[in-house]
Amino acid sequence: MNYNIAVIEGDGIGPEIVQASIRVMEAVGVRFGHRFSFQKVLMGGCAYDATGNPLPKETVDTCLASDSVLLGAVGGPKWDTLPGHLRPEAALLGIRKALGLYANLRPAQLFSSLASACPLRADIAEKGIDLIIVRELTGGIYFGERGRRQTKNGEEAYDTEAYSVKEIERIARVAFDLARKRKKSVISIDKANVLESSRLWRETVHATAKEYPDVAVSDMLVDNAAMQLVRNPSQFDVVVTSNMFGDILSDEASMLTGSIGLLSSASLGDGTRGLYEPIHGSAPDIAGKGIANPIATILSGALMLRLSLGLEQEAFAIENAVNSVLAKGLRTADIARTGEDTLTCSQMTDAVIAC
Amino acid sequence: MNYNIAVIEGDGIGPEIVQASIRVMEAVGVRFGHRFSFQKVLMGGCAYDATGNPLPKETVDTCLASDSVLLGAVGGPKWDTLPGHLRPEAALLGIRKALGLYANLRPAQLFSSLASACPLRADIAEKGIDLIIVRELTGGIYFGERGRRQTKNGEEAYDTEAYSVKEIERIARVAFDLARKRKKSVISIDKANVLESSRLWRETVHATAKEYPDVAVSDMLVDNAAMQLVRNPSQFDVVVTSNMFGDILSDEASMLTGSIGLLSSASLGDGTRGLYEPIHGSAPDIAGKGIANPIATILSGALMLRLSLGLEQEAFAIENAVNSVLAKGLRTADIARTGEDTLTCSQMTDAVIAC
Ligand SMILES: CC(C)[C@H](C(=O)O)[C@@H](O)C(=O)O
Ligand SMILES: CC(C)[C@H](C(=O)O)[C@@H](O)C(=O)O
Numbered sequence: 100m101n102y103n104i105a106v107i108e109g110d111g112i113g114p115e116i117v118q119a120s121i122r123v124m125e126a127v128g129v130r131f132g133h134r135f136s137f138q139k140v141l142m143g144g145c146a147y148d149a150t151g152n153p154l155p156k157e158t159v160d161t162c163l164a165s166d167s168v169l170l171g172a173v174g175g176p177k178w179d180t181l182p183g184h185l186r187p188e189a190a191l192l193g194i195r196k197a198l199g200l201y202a203n204l205r206p207a208q209l210f211s212s213l214a215s216a217c218p219l220r221a222d223i224a225e226k227g228i229d230l231i232i233v234r235e236l237t238g239g240i241y242f243g244e245r246g247r248r249q250t251k252n253g254e255e256a257y258d259t260e261a262y263s264v265k266e267i268e269r270i271a272r273v274a275f276d277l278a279r280k281r282k283k284s285v286i287s288i289d290k291a292n293v294l295e296s297s298r299l300w301r302e303t304v305h306a307t308a309k310e311y312p313d314v315a316v317s318d319m320l321v322d323n324a325a326m327q328l329v330r331n332p333s334q335f336d337v338v339v340t341s342n343m344f345g346d347i348l349s350d351e352a353s354m355l356t357g358s359i360g361l362l363s364s365a366s367l368g369d370g371t372r373g374l375y376e377p378i379h380g381s382a383p384d385i386a387g388k389g390i391a392n393p394i395a396t397i398l399s400g401a402l403m404l405r406l407s408l409g410l411e412q413e414a415f416a417i418e419n420a421v422n423s424v425l426a427k428g429l430r431t432a433d434i435a436r437t438g439e440d441t442l443t444c445s446q447m448t449d450a451v452i453a454c
Numbered sequence: 455m456n457y458n459i460a461v462i463e464g465d466g467i468g469p470e471i472v473q474a475s476i477r478v479m480e481a482v483g484v485r486f487g488h489r490f491s492f493q494k495v496l497m498g499g500c501a502y503d504a505t506g507n508p509l510p511k512e513t514v515d516t517c518l519a520s521d522s523v524l525l526g527a528v529g530g531p532k533w534d535t536l537p538g539h540l541r542p543e544a545a546l547l548g549i550r551k552a553l554g555l556y557a558n559l560r561p562a563q564l565f566s567s568l569a570s571a572c573p574l575r576a577d578i579a580e581k582g583i584d585l586i587i588v589r590e591l592t593g594g595i596y597f598g599e600r601g602r603r604q605t606k607n608g609e610e611a612y613d614t615e616a617y618s619v620k621e622i623e624r625i626a627r628v629a630f631d632l633a634r635k636r637k638k639s640v641i642s643i644d645k646a647n648v649l650e651s652s653r654l655w656r657e658t659v660h661a662t663a664k665e666y667p668d669v670a671v672s673d674m675l676v677d678n679a680a681m682q683l684v685r686n687p688s689q690f691d692v693v694v695t696s697n698m699f700g701d702i703l704s705d706e707a708s709m710l711t712g713s714i715g716l717l718s719s720a721s722l723g724d725g726t727r728g729l730y731e732p733i734h735g736s737a738p739d740i741a742g743k744g745i746a747n748p749i750a751t752i753l754s755g756a757l758m759l760r761l762s763l764g765l766e767q768e769a770f771a772i773e774n775a776v777n778s779v780l781a782k783g784l785r786t787a788d789i790a791r792t793g794e795d796t797l798t799c800s801q802m803t804d805a806v807i808a809c
Pocket of ligand 1: 188
């Protein structure tokens with residue numbers, strides 16, 4: 100088979116880590132007899148520099164015409180003072196919306212070979228962390244009406260958190276479907292004791308839950324969730340929440356695993372096309388040095404093979420290779436302990452391909 | 455001197471822990487020659503049950519006429535299905551607004567005698583946690599316009615995050631003033647890469663910072679802050695943030711200390727009157743059993759003596775007593791390790807008074 104993959108390298112370490120993931124996918128293609136055509140497109144700060152627009156129309160068109168999209172990372176201090184709509188972050192929000200990617204799957208898991216990197220006490224870490232946060236990605240306050248206005252109290256700025264029943268239903272279904280493949284339980288997180296949008300969220304999640312009588316559903320307030328993640332992350336399996344709460348809690352959860360250099364994410368819509376990216380950022384401080392950890396982006400490629408292209412065996416082969424490399428003690432600088440030898444980005448990629 | 459303290463016992467364990475704090479303040483009064491007159495008023499679920507209103511006007515009036523307010527905790531499953539404006543949480547938001555308490559000070563610190571309760575790895579915990587989150591408390595999305603409406607996508611619910619320059623300035627000043635008494639540095643947390651209210655927040659914090667050339671200020675995005683708190687909480691000293699971000703991050707930070715049964719908080723406005731309460735909830739599951747940990751409420755009383763009544767020595771005496779009691783290994787059930795003897799709420803209170 101031939102697959103068309105749109106590739107957004109982005110900024111900072113983006114090009115290095117994307118290159119690593121492409122090399123791994125190509126090796127898998129050779130082994131399993133697939134052809135991947137990678138088409139690079141500009142997005143983020145580099146796109147702004149080249150075209151004045153962080154998300155050129157051509158990029159959106161190429162992504163829409165592709166089977167799936169691989170993304171490195173966008174952003175950096177260089178573009179932080181631009182007006183909101185010209186920043187790399189706006190492109191990220193824009194591509195999610197343009198591709199209809201309303202469901203962000205953010206797995207956080209403890210890699211046993213890296214358990215010592217977990218910032219939690221051993222007796223808490225021992226219980227394991229293996230959760231997925233299903234974050235709503237094209238609604239809520241990141242997309243609501245915003246602006247500035249004069250009031251009797253002087254200048255004020257505002258943003259609007261808004262959710263429709265339809266938006267909540269479809270993200271709830273993603274969570275319930277996922278739960279059926281896992282432990283058949285979903286925790287929905289909101290702030291229903293204060294926010295009206297959370298109250299509609301809670302009602303709608305429970306109404307949708309009736310279609311899934313085999314899946315257990317419970318609610319948790321976002322402030323409590325921020326605590327429970329620290330106290331006992333093993334209590335979570337599938338979590339569903341709004342765009343903003345998901346942003347905050349999924350970052351907290353990934354740091355709890357101690358391995359943000361290893362964690363990937365998938366953004367999905369109604370079809371099979373998705374956008375796959377590492378959860379870490381563009382790390383401008385180490386860009387171009389060849390020392391970035393490519394594993395999260397390599398695993399993002401694996402996730403793409405599984406979820407968008409239906410290549411389960413191939414995805415598994417990559418994940419397996421990564422696990423063996425880690426089990427052998429191979430480390431990039433970010434995950435090495437003091438005194439341990441470190442591999443460069445391309446050495447780590449070679450090691451994964453050799454497995 | 456004679457001080458008038460309004461006392462809101464609230465729901466669940468509220469009455470027990472408030473009683474403990476009152477006893478300690480009375481003992482301090484005897485030792486230092488002050489008189490505290492405590493006037494109990496109804497708020498929360500118990501107020502709703504008695505009057506149909508979770509925040510009776512009389513309660514607000516009594517608080518306004520007092521030198522300061524001590525609160526136990528409100529809420530419980532019994533009132534969770536009431537409409538939003540009748541819930542105990544609405545009373546909490548209402549009293550903050552009515553008393554003009556726009557600054558919530560939430561200290562999170564590791565008690566050395568309880569270091570083993572810290573959920574973090576020893577090498578992270580060893581660096582210590584001693585931070586204060588200054589949370590804006592009467593603005594933002596918890597107070598913005600909200601409702602439901604029909605759109606072309608069907609029913610939708612919305613909430614509005616809004617901040618005026620004035621609101622941001624005054625909370626920033628609280629943080630900068632506090633920083634002057636501590637390490638002269640403030641981290642301001644927002645989501646300025648997406649939200650307009652966060653961009654105004656950031657601009658205004660930096661404009662206000664010009665009045666405090668001796669205090670260093672830096673910004674952090676909320677998703678990153680949720681990670682950094684786990685990775686290295688010792689990097690934080692004074693943190694200032696919005697109502698919602700403060701709600702989430704302060705709960706995360708308190709859980710990181712492993713001792714939410716010990717942490718108190720102060721809500722302040724422009725005058726000296728404040729509202730002091732433990733950060734934990736009403737714990738309906740253990741209410742009435744006499745086993746609640748009174749320390750957070752006792753320390754809330756100490757905070758009131760210091761911040762509202764200017765009784766520094768007296769506050770210090772209470773904090774000292776609590777520290778000795780903990781150092782002696784005295785424990786209530788929530789902070790005891792398996793096998794350790796536990797004290798009841800009133801035994802713990804006796805022990806603090808005896809110190
Ligand atoms: C860069 C920013 C807009 C983005 C978000 O908050 O959605 C990022 O934090 C993420 O989590 O993907
Ligand atoms: C009960 C709720 C309204 C309240 C809040 O979020 O303000 C509580 O969580 C708190 O932090 O004091």
